[in-house]
Amino acid sequence: MKYTKATNYALHTISFMIERGQNEKLSVHVLAERFQVSVTYLSKILTQLVKAGLIESVSGANGGYTLRKPPENISFMDVIWAIEGTGAFFECGLQHESKCPLQKVMNEAETMMEQYLQKKKLIDTVYIVADE
Amino acid sequence: MKYTKATNYALHTISFMIERGQNEKLSVHVLAERFQVSVTYLSKILTQLVKAGLIESVSGANGGYTLRKPPENISFMDVIWAIEGTGAFFECGLQHESKCPLQKVMNEAETMMEQYLQKKKLIDTVYIVADE
DNA sequence: ATATTAAAGACTGTATTTATCTATGATAAT
DNA sequence: ATTATCATAGATAAATACAGTCTTTAATAT
Numbered sequence: 001m002k003y004t005k006a007t008n009y010a011l012h013t014i015s016f017m018i019e020r021g022q023n024e025k026l027s028v029h030v031l032a033e034r035f036q037v038s039v040t041y042l043s044k045i046l047t048q049l050v051k052a053g054l055i056e057s058v059s060g061a062n063g064g065y066t067l068r069k070p071p072e073n074i075s076f077m078d079v080i081w082a083i084e085g086t087g088a089f090f091e092c093g094l095q096h097e098s099k100c101p102l103q104k105v106m107n108e109a110e111t112m113m114e115q116y117l118q119k120k121k122l123i124d125t126v127y128i129v130a131d132e
Numbered sequence: 133m134k135y136t137k138a139t140n141y142a143l144h145t146i147s148f149m150i151e152r153g154q155n156e157k158l159s160v161h162v163l164a165e166r167f168q169v170s171v172t173y174l175s176k177i178l179t180q181l182v183k184a185g186l187i188e189s190v191s192g193a194n195g196g197y198t199l200r201k202p203p204e205n206i207s208f209m210d211v212i213w214a215i216e217g218t219g220a221f222f223e224c225g226l227q228h229e230s231k232c233p234l235q236k237v238m239n240e241a242e243t244m245m246e247q248y249l250q251k252k253k254l255i256d257t258v259y260i261v262a263d264e
Numbered sequence: 265a266t267a268t269t270a271a272a273g274a275c276t277g278t279a280t281t282t283a284t285c286t287a288t289g290a291t292a293a294t
Numbered sequence: 295a296t297t298a299t300c301a302t303a304g305a306t307a308a309a310t311a312c313a314g315t316c317t318t319t320a321a322t323a324t
Contacts, residue, residue: 001133001134001135001136001216001221002133002219002221002222002223003133003221003222003238004133004280004281004282005225005281005282005283006281006282007222008222008224008225008226008234011234012224012226012234015233015234027299027300027301028300028301029299029300035226036226036227037282037283038282038283038284038285040283040284040285040286041282041283041284043301043302043303044283044302044303046301047301047302047303050301050302057300057301057302058290058291058300058301059289059290059291059299059300059301059302060289060290060291060292060298060299060300060301061290061291061292061293061297061298061299061300062291062292062293062299062300063290063291063292063299063300063301064300064301065301076234076237076238076241084133087134089133089134089135090134090135090139090140091134092140092144093137093140094140094144094167094168095168101147101257101258102140102143102144102147102208102254102257104257105208105249105252105256105257106135106208108248109208109245109248109249109252110245112244112245112248113241113242113244113245116240116241116244117237117241120237120241122234124237125233125234125236125237126233136311136312136313137312137313138312138313159268159269159270160269160270161268161269169313169314170314170315172314172315172316172317173313173314173315175270175271175272176271176272176314178270178271179270179271179272182270182271189269189270189271190269190270190321190322191268191269191270191271191320191321191322192267192268192269192270192320192321192322192323193266193267193268193269193321193322193323193324194268194269194322194323194324195268195269195270195321195322195323196269196270197270265324266323266324267322267323267324268321268322268323268324269320269321269322269323270319270320270321270322271318271319271320271321272317272318272319272320273316273317273318273319274315274316274317274318275314275315275316275317276313276314276315276316277312277313277314277315278311278312278313278314279310279311279312279313280309280310280311280312281308281309281310281311282307282308282309282310283306283307283308283309284305284306284307284308285304285305285306285307286303286304286305286306287302287303287304287305288301288302288303288304289300289301289302289303290299290300290301290302291298291299291300291301292297292298292299292300293296293297293298293299294295294296294297294298
């Protein structure tokens, strides 16, 4: 069980946008160069973040992406959910009389982790350079 | 990010073995029928559990599998590690000056979940029928 | 010897991930 | 209006992982 690379790129992208400040507009070109990944590939990831409401996009010349929420409000979990979806880690497909007794424990475990990642904000890991 | 079906089968198998008691020897044939899965497929999963030291196998007629540890000592995490391996969920492959600051948070989150699943024992979810 | 049982290897089909390439649409600057 | 810039969407392809089967080999009780 592993998080996808896409999740990694998404986390780093948001992180980078926070570093650069909430107002700065960044093009996918700049971001793709930063992370050494193709423009079209990163583009798809960014579109997912747009759809999740984390960033917003402006097309056309001088366009690009900006954060849509105050950085203090963007948690790790927000980004992960945007890319990985919100389905449970564990889903027992076997037949049971009633509910699968293992499912409950697995769900609780997942919730432990998710609560932690909801509390943790990306800004907590970013060193912000003061605005002159 | 999802756990594999193999992990589900493994958890249910150990759970079933605990129900049946520590001394009962079970063949892969019986188990495969119980979970409606092919013998050879389940066999591979069981072999992984053997290699992880959770169960023991005896070849030949009247052979089968038995638990190798007292049920009270078998945690969810033991089984999951046996099947999924012990690698981290999140591994940032990007270049960084020093360490990836996101990695640390992701590792902590994983640890939260794993600690929970180490405390939780499979026997906690099993209804044991009293011996006669 | 034979029947039973586990282990191991080769192989297959499907799904997911990780991309790339090629349009298409939107917008600002000229 | 035209052009350059930028995001979005679709089609495709390679690589990997997952789920599962088939066949052979090895161990052991009867």
